[in-house]
Amino acid sequence: MGTYKVSYRYASSLLNTAFGKNVLDDVSKDIELISSTLEKNNQLILALSNPIIKPNIKLTILEAIFKSRINPETMNFLNFLIEKKRENLLGDIVKIFLVLRDEKLGFVNVNVKTVMDFTNEQVNQFKNNLEKLLQKKVRLRFKVDQNVIGGFIAQVGDTVYDASLKHQLELLKKQFLLGSPTLN
Amino acid sequence: MAEVKPDEISAILRKQLSGFENEVDIYDVGTVLQVGDGIARVYGLSKVMASELVEFPNDVFGMVLNLDEDSVGCVLFGESTLVKEGDTVKRTKRVASMPVGEEMLGRVITPLGIPVDGKGAINTSKYSPIERKALGVIQRQPVKEPLQTGITAIDAMIPIGRGQRELIIGDRQTGKTAVAVDTIINQKYTHTEEAKKLGINPVYCIYVAVGQKSSTIAQVVSKLQEHGAMDYTAVINASASEPAPLQFIAPYSGATLGEFFRDNGKHALVIYDDLSKQAAAYRELSLLLRRPPGREAYPGDVFYLHSRLLERASKLSDELGGGSLTALPIIETQQGDVSAYIPTNVISITDGQIYLETNLFNAGVRPAINVGISVSRVGGNAQIKAMKKVAGSLKLDLAQYRELEAFAKFGSDLDKATQRTLSKGARLVELLKQGQYTPLPVEKQVVSIYIGTSGILDDIPVSEVKRFEKEIHEYIEVNYNNIYEFIRKEKQLNDEIINNINKAAKEMLNVFKSHA
Numbered sequence: 166m167g168t169y170k171v172s173y174r175y176a177s178s179l180l181n182t183a184f185g186k187n188v189l190d191d192v193s194k195d196i197e198l199i200s201s202t203l204e205k206n207n208q209l210i211l212a213l214s215n216p217i218i219k220p221n222i223k224l225t226i227l228e229a230i231f232k233s234r235i236n237p238e239t240m241n242f243l244n245f246l247i248e249k250k251r252e253n254l255l256g257d258i259v260k261i262f263l264v265l266r267d268e269k270l271g272f273v274n275v276n277v278k279t280v281m282d283f284t285n286e287q288v289n290q291f292k293n294n295l296e297k298l299l300q301k302k303v304r305l306r307f308k309v310d311q312n313v314i315g316g317f318i319a320q321v322g323d324t325v326y327d328a329s330l331k332h333q334l335e336l337l338k339k340q341f342l343l344g345s346p347t348l349n
Numbered sequence: 350m351a352e353v354k355p356d357e358i359s360a361i362l363r364k365q366l367s368g369f370e371n372e373v374d375i376y377d378v379g380t381v382l383q384v385g386d387g388i389a390r391v392y393g394l395s396k397v398m399a400s401e402l403v404e405f406p407n408d409v410f411g412m413v414l415n416l417d418e419d420s421v422g423c424v425l426f427g428e429s430t431l432v433k434e435g436d437t438v439k440r441t442k443r444v445a446s447m448p449v450g451e452e453m454l455g456r457v458i459t460p461l462g463i464p465v466d467g468k469g470a471i472n473t474s475k476y477s478p479i480e481r482k483a484l485g486v487i488q489r490q491p492v493k494e495p496l497q498t499g500i501t502a503i504d505a506m507i508p509i510g511r512g513q514r515e516l517i518i519g520d521r522q523t524g525k526t527a528v529a530v531d532t533i534i535n536q537k538y539t540h541t542e543e544a545k546k547l548g549i550n551p552v553y554c555i556y557v558a559v560g561q562k563s564s565t566i567a568q569v570v571s572k573l574q575e576h577g578a579m580d581y582t583a584v585i586n587a588s589a590s591e592p593a594p595l596q597f598i599a600p601y602s603g604a605t606l607g608e609f610f611r612d613n614g615k616h617a618l619v620i621y622d623d624l625s626k627q628a629a630a631y632r633e634l635s636l637l638l639r640r641p642p643g644r645e646a647y648p649g650d651v652f653y654l655h656s657r658l659l660e661r662a663s664k665l666s667d668e669l670g671g672g673s674l675t676a677l678p679i680i681e682t683q684q685g686d687v688s689a690y691i692p693t694n695v696i697s698i699t700d701g702q703i704y705l706e707t708n709l710f711n712a713g714v715r716p717a718i719n720v721g722i723s724v725s726r727v728g729g730n731a732q733i734k735a736m737k738k739v740a741g742s743l744k745l746d747l748a749q750y751r752e753l754e755a756f757a758k759f760g761s762d763l764d765k766a767t768q769r770t771l772s773k774g775a776r777l778v779e780l781l782k783q784g785q786y787t788p789l790p791v792e793k794q795v796v797s798i799y800i801g802t803s804g805i806l807d808d809i810p811v812s813e814v815k816r817f818e819k820e821i822h823e824y825i826e827v828n829y830n831n832i833y834e835f836i837r838k839e840k841q842l843n844d845e846i847i848n849n850i851n852k853a854a855k856e857m858l859n860v861f862k863s864h865a
Contacts, residue, residue, distance in 0.1 A: 169419045170418070171420055320378070322395065323377045323378055323379060323380075323393045323394060323395045323396070324375060324376070324377050325375070325376050325377070325378050326373050326374075326375055327373065327374045327375070327376065328373040328374070329374075332374060336374070
């Protein structure tokens with residue numbers, strides 16, 4: 166996929182500029198806003214990726230939506246994107262920007278699956294332990310999943326920390342089957 | 350009905366569960382983006398290695414072949430219908446590997462080392478990667494010991510040494526597999542006590558069946574069993590019904606198993622039957638992975654596919670134990686066309702080739718070896734002295750015969766010398782015919798060739814040559830057994846032995862004629 170390279174380049178330059186000008190916090194808030202707006206409004210994505218709509222109209226649309234809500238720095242970036250005819254990649258750029266920002270600031274997103282909701286105390290304990298283990302700041306996202314049966318499954322990037330009963334039962338099954346003729 | 354005691358069950362449970370860990374398990378995952386035609390594109394798996402094994406749901410395994418910027422291309426070793434979009438893929442953190450060990454002997458296994466012969470699990474302790482770099486120059490030494498195929502024509506004129514790579518090439522139905530199977534059967538002798546006394550080391554055999562009919566494989570296995578050859582043979586089965594990726598890695602698995610024996614100072618023989626099907630399987634998955642096609646639609650690295658496989662055949666230096674890995678790749682040609690892409694590639698990689706021809710086969714010359722264009726570039730060093738001595742004149746006689754063969758139909762119009770050459774040649778060709786599953790030990794081969802080249806057979810009609818050969822072997826065994834013993838032990842001929850053979854032949858000739 167060739168667009169990945171392009172989106173990566175735009176996202177990293179935005180990140181570096183924002184970091185250089187010391188407005189990273191503001192810019193990332195803006196990007197988060199854009200991200201959630203895009204997620205909820207499919208029509209906006211369609212409009213941006215439509216080649217029939219003229220660039221100046223696209224710019225007017227974006228200005229009308231965002232200008233009062235975001236930094237001039239971010240608005241400049243949107244302007245630049247439209248000038249370079251890359252506005253159709255906005256969704257990808259925004260996603261990659263958030264990933265790169267987390268990487269830079271030492272944040273990781275952790276998706277946790279449990280059978281029932283953790284109490285606040287449990288969440289704090291869990292977060293502390295995880296931060297100690299990963300040596301990074303952790304942002305937790307919880308999800309309740311009955312399939313886990315017991316324990317938890319935490320996914321950090323591509324790595325899974327699996328302490329669920331479901332996984333242990335699977336391992337047990339494998340161990341029982343090991344060396345049995347049914348496996349062959 | 351028999352009952353199972355409860356305490357028996359709990360004992361088993363306790364035993365099984367004792368090694369069971371209940372800590373946090375850490376593994377890397379990815380998500381299937383796209384699946385189909387035995388190929389899966391996976392997102393994630395960020396730290397995965399090239400040619401690493403990955404685990405899909407439903408016990409399907411895959412191997413990573415493409416590492417792209419934002420996705421990973423895997424080939425599946427199982428049913429692709431069992432894998433869905435969005436499934437989780439787990440890393441196994443080991444490159445595609447297989448269990449190796451002597452326990453594999455006598456078994457039929459898949460290229461990943463899983464037994465398929467219904468004889469239960471194989472308990473090996475060692476794993477070896479399927480793809481390994483071939484050894485360098487320092488670790489090797491020239492081929493020096495013979496690998497007897499038991500086929501007179503091959504052992505005399507196209508000798509194979511331990512550590513050599515000799516291609517068997519021919520159209521379909523020319524007896525390529527027969528040559529390979531006979532060679533395996535003939536290795537039985539090397540596992541006997543007698544061979545041990547003579548300093549002949551046992552040869553372990555690996556038969557890799559790629560893209561063949563399952564019925565053919567079953568037939569080969571039962572023939573090997575019948576001749577007691579399965580005791581020292583492992584069969585790696587990637588039949589035509591297996592997915593292309595398994596057919597692609599099967600020869601590498603065979604080489605890995607062979608290397609296990611080689612690296613332990615033993616001798617191994619691997620037969621790749623056949624590499625044209627493996628190339629076709631590799632072409633299939635390369636095209637599915639969208640690698641650009643080249644000549645005959647094979648990918649650009651199809652030469653490397655075979656060269657890196659066949660380079661693994663080797664004779665180790667004495668410091669490394671002197672083990673060897675001999676490779677007998679088989680290539681099937683279409684209508685005798687050896688100038689196609691894959692045949693030319695493999696011919697250029699190997700240390701020689703054995704050509705089998707359809708018209709020879711149909712003319713009753715079996716094994717249908719065309720000795721004119723078959724060569725062995727290094728095997729000559731490995732031939733025993735006695736064989737070298739008699740084979741020289743055999744080659745010459747046959748070459749002269751081939752030159753004059755076109756004149757054979759003029760019969761009596763020819764001069765005496767030409768007639769003599771023709772009649773001798775016809776008898777030699779007859780002598781080199783050999784039935785399937787009847788390998789001949791080297792001392793008998795030497796005697797056969799000697800009686801053929803020395804003109805003893807000239808007075809016997811061509812149709813009686815094989816019978817005479819058989820009877821003289823029996824006669825010598827009974828009356829002049831020292832001949833065989835001498836050749837076996839000393840591996841050469843001297844005047845006394847030659848006189849003895851002549852004497853035995855003369856006596857036999859008298860008996861033979863008086864009964865005719």
